[in-house]
Amino acid sequence: MTEITGTAFGYSDGDVDTNSSTATSLGTLIEKRYSRRETLRSGGTAAAAAFLGGGVLAACDNAADTDPAPIVASVNSTGATTAGRPVTLSGSATDNGALTSAWVQTAGPTVTLLGATTDSASFIAPAVAAATALTFQYTATDSTGKASSGTVTVTVSPAVIGFNAVAKNRNDIVTVPDGYTVTVVTRLGDPLAAGVSAYANNGTDTNFAQRIGDHGDALYWYGLSATGTREDSSSVRGLLVQNHENINQQYLHPAGATSPGGIRPEGEAQKEIDCHGLSVTEYVQSANRAWSYVQGSTFNRRITPATPTVFNGPVRGTDFLKTAHSADGTTGRGTINNCANGVTPWATNLTCEENWAGYFRRSGDNAARTAKELTALGRYGVTSGTGSYGWSTVVPADSANTLFRRWDARATGASATTDFRNEPNQFGWIVEIDPYVANSVPRKRTALGRMGHEGCWPGLFVAGRKPAWYMGDDAVNEYLYKFVSNTAWAAADANAADRLAIGDKYLDAGTLYVAVFNADGTGNWRPLVFGTAPLDGSNAAYPFASQADILVNTRLAADAVGATPMDRPEWTAVNPANGEVYLTLTNNGNRVTGADTPTAAQRQTNAANPRVYVDPPSTSRGNRNGHVVRLRETGDSTEALTFAWDIYLFGAGSDLNATNINLSGLTADNDFSSPDGLWFGRPTNASGLIKPVLWLQTDDGAFTDQTNNQMLLGLPGTVNDGGTRTVTNTTAAGVASTQATRVGATPTAATLKRFLVGPVECEITGVDSTPDGRTLFVGIQHPGEGGTPAAPTSAWPASQSGTAPAGTRPRSAVVVITKNDGGVVGL
Template identity: 75%
Template sequence: MTEISFGYTDGDVDTNQSATESLNDMVAQRYSRREMIRNGSVALTGAVFGGSVLAACDSPSIDSDPAPVVTAGTSGNTSAGRIVTLTSTAIDNTAVTGHAWTQTGGPTVTLTNPTTPTASFVAPAVAAATVLTFAYAATDGSGNTSSVTTTVTISPAALGFTAVAKNKNDVVTVPAGYSVQIGARLGDPIANGVAAFANNGTDTNYAQRIGDHGDALYWYGLSAAGARDDNASTRGLIVQNHENINQQYLHVAGATSTGGIRPEAEALKEIECHGLSVIEYAEGANRQWAYVQASSFNRRITPNTPAVFNGPVRGTDFLKTAYSKDGTAGRGTINNCANGHTPWATNLTCEENWAGYFRRSGDNAARSAKELTALSRYGVTSGSGSYGWSTVIASDAANTTFRRWDARATGADALADFRNEPNQFGWVVEVDPYNPGAAPRKRTALGRMGHEGCWPGNFVAGRKPAFYMGDDSRREYMYKFVSATAWVAADATNADRLAMGDKYLDAGTLYVAKFNADGTGTWLPLVFGTGPLTATNATYPFASQADVLVNTRLAADAVGATPMDRPEWTAVNPVTGEVYLTLTNNNASLRPLNGTDAANPRHYNDPYGTAGSAQYGNPNGHIVRLREDGDTTEALTFKWDIYLFGAGADLDPANINLSGLTADNDFSSPDGLWFGRPQNASGLVKPVLWIQTDDGAYTDVTNCMMLAAIPGTVQDGATKTITNTGSGGATATQATRVGAPATAATLKRFLVGPVECEITGVDSTPDGRTLFVGIQHPGEGGTPAAPTSHWPASQSGSAGATVRPRSAIAIITKNDGGVVAL
């Protein structure tokens, strides 16, 4: 007989002196230790949480219906942004009628299915290892309840995927554990009654179809009722730019002309494929995404859409044309590349390489010396204009849709022709995505250039906000615009969104950046009457602030800004406020061996292809970053370094591959940039930075790509002197500021695109669980008879040999439902 020893107890459950096995013992025999709480991304993290059996009492009860015996997981570990599943078991003589998971400690999370045995949550952002506690309770039919507690330790966010290998496949390749869906594609109808896209060159009415060359994009949330909701993640609007066209695929057998005259129908298609789109998306069952063809929000803004001008240039002679005799109105927007957004929920689309669309030569005698200087500086010098739209003879003689692209001075004055039409482009354009009837507004206070993005700095109440911009051409500049009005937080929810744009974007100071060799920098004001920006300037005599803003490049030249290696996208770290700028590349003719500087330091050769064709200059590009002194958008000085240098992993680590890139993260020609949203773990504490490429220098090795990074901070590296090489064997040294080397933990290749594409445009839903990525111009080198890509048809299997490629949005989700990349 088993000996029983007694001690003091204040509960009559202990009065049973039988040697019968305790309830704990019986349960332990029947139910071994098991996994009760686990990370939803085990395949990626290897984390397995152990389980234990926990009982509500220590020995059998004389009650004929004891409380349930419940189990829950013991402590486990995961990291921010990942799915955690809480699993429980309840054993009772009768049916268990109630389950309840509740959080009892740590940063608050939202539990999914908390009234079932299995609940889950997304691990929150944390700065250091943090413990979360959860209680599980089970209730039986007699009302008896038992509960136990379990803990989960959350570590800071980490890149939680295996790097994608470089490849030249005709699909979007993503890491294991992720899926790709296809969103709206070139030609997809966006209104009722518009025919499905045939994709054979016969389609028309692109004013009600998705445009070509999808570029920068941004998500604007919608509530179930269809109102603005900045935190909505299952229904929203995507505003996407349509930068350019693959002209050959828009027509049955490619573009045509007769005697140098383009057909009206062909030219109209091409024009309407430019601009931007506003399209509603919704998540359906099983996380399947689709755009909503009949949405009342859907809208195309093309180069033919009426627009208005605001700011200092509005109503001046610079904007007066035969169409806008008072200089206040315009038509549409073109060559829209990067973007920006505002806290009041409007979209900023940016007109980039617009100059080449205009026919303008042979009229020098009718132009002033100032005009000729300005036209030359902006590249408005073509004898035909891209695509020859100005040659069209319209069926309606009063229709100036095509004549506007002829910028020659042919009439008696500017009101009789379109000599000033180029001045109507090169602006930042504000669009209200929630109001399809509102005309776009061109914000002239932000200057005229090849705008590549207009990203907001971090807004702080009482401080004047800033917007950061690149000018996408080699040896152009980086700019910022500082509003004249300090930020009022309540304006973020003002329903008159474009009026908020009037308030913050129509008056302020435009600055251009000067990067000093010692890692400091200065913002130089572009203000008429200061320094060389006067009527006595020998190169270009400025007459007014409007003149400075129309001819921003000439003003930046005059004040001595630093010419950069093709400035493109800007992105702002939502935590630190640090500003990142991609410098896509440069060549030896524009950045010679003796023409480097600290911010643009490299000159080298990256041989292309098996023949080893020379590519001297800075063919792989780099990313510069800066931090405003005092961490304020109003600062006039900053610190800077070079965050990453693009390079093949096999290039010289001492002078070319200065960031220590490997086969898992080497890249070339950085272009698109975007930080994770601060509503989820990818945009908090140490936000994830997405880097996209538009590459010609490394496409002998791989298609264009997108990488995920967790960057450090400005000047986390050191000063380094490198040796540059020229084509004749000459060398020269250059000192520069190098950021901390990349590691497998801080930079990984996440995606490789299809053949001949550019990866451009990226945003996520606010919860970070769905990523939208623009795939632009796949198969751009092919012909209608022999396309060189068949994407997106190729994504789901083999496609026919003549299936034409289409720009489209790739929608990427993590199979376990967690935050993408983490």
């Protein structure tokens, strides 16, 4: 494909400079172009050609004036392309004096013609449901006003996956298909404020409250206008909001973490804490389509575990949230272990607190706890004797500083307001953030429940209908949830000035449901509402006292109503064309067959989680490769109480048994394991319209003997486009057990391909694009996570551009991926 340079496709928001005297040349788009001067020299008529991805198309039409010294314009091309690909129209003419020329579209779906008042015009082929003809007229006018014109027809077909599959590999770079370019933009430690030094990457750096955090996870693009206001359609300037889930602790310090005498140094712990949370970073595209971030932007922001937050919704002000820091239970500090995300049409960001429980120290205080407290703490895993990084052991220089003590959740004082026994209850929420207001206070939305939140993706918004958000709880044998607002959607709210107030309107009151997947391919949403057994004081396992009790202890409420245990429910994504909901189920090492005798930590297979097997070289049994389930709400309504479901894809190596393990018939070009990140193309470009593409990312340990983690692109069908299957699982003793399930249509080379392979020991997580789909943002998390400061196992991103110096420490980072011909990424 011929490379597009300059601003050939300019600003996709329609702000296009049409002054031909200053327009950027499109010559690099065309392998050979007729110039006006060359035509005059030759005395012949020239052709106007349509170039599709650099190829010249066949001739079809011409026209000429009858003047003795005529102007002659000729357009001699027709051709075909597919949605999302670039098209260049090139015209030329002879004349006796000054000449003007212009292109106009005369038929077909409307496109934005760039360079329309020059001999060459260009556009991106639009989304279509079937082969569709677009016609364009080229008109040249001489100095006397005489004009001549001709037309060209371009036939656009539906979008296809437009690249060759990337081979599995274990290289220390981000590998993408031929015809694409990878650029590293923001990395762990990059400064986000003027005057903050460049990152040394040797463990000596400090001030992470003003640097990019570690373990970048879910991300989302929020457009900015030239004047610095919200502009959803902007593809050249915007804010990238990214979660920072966790840390590679060993690389943050000169020789790794220390704890002399069992006490963590304050400086080390502060650095580790500040590396968590979120970043808001201004990104800009320059004239040559090169991307960079703006270090001193006033929009830049770090939200860390110390950032002030407020609680909204039914749990606000209850005893569950009262601590020595928040005696009235209305405020908190920060957010932690932020994994997947969600969005709102009023342009706020939803971040999800996932594996927060392990950060807390809590053991040895059972005598000071009630039976209900002990049940709740155990159900959420708040049982560590030290906490993940030992932050509670810090003895701060300022004795009034409780930012370390808060991680000690033991009941040691006279009441909850004298210690931090309730601090774990302040985490596990959906947090709403306004990315456009750098001093806005994040709001924790308690109506959406407390769990290991992985994603919170909205269903389709329809005026007059109550909107919904879909959420996975990322742990083995946990559940899928849906929150339905009490307030029907009013489209005008999408453009409200006070965005967090709109969040109050839709996110602070509603009904939380949990999913039950039935064996016949149907399902239902069970409400988690206080007042009717088993969600009341009569529940023997955990007597619920209020709706706030249910929302704080959502897992226990879901247990009580009989929700379906799933194989680690992670990201949710909603098809923007039909509203179908997709959920990644990463894996489950605690799944057993119907012939096994399960322990308390194991669950038998069910129709939506049907596999138990061994994937060599491991000898352990379970669903090690994961799968993707999808559902369609009855009536396509977010308010529905029932749905239909099937399994879109089963993760597996292509060498595994096709009858009972590789149920999707994956090949070497599309096999994968442990699906995690999930995202549909935006409906503002061809990748998210009619039949949207689905990006699928992996976080895998079972398949890393063959390849680093990866990202695939799919063109999925619809729920129930496959059929039923019966899987035969076996126990460890070899006893057979069958499980019926429902499978999606078998993917082909045209509907599922590997697009990207990441560097060594990374996870691929976080994906979004600009509204025009021509720039893709992808998160590369924890490369080299198994290394040491003295012997890193990856040097990425330094290795992306060549051999890195020995001992270079790896860094999580965001990459920008663009298609060299300027088209929509993936198509």
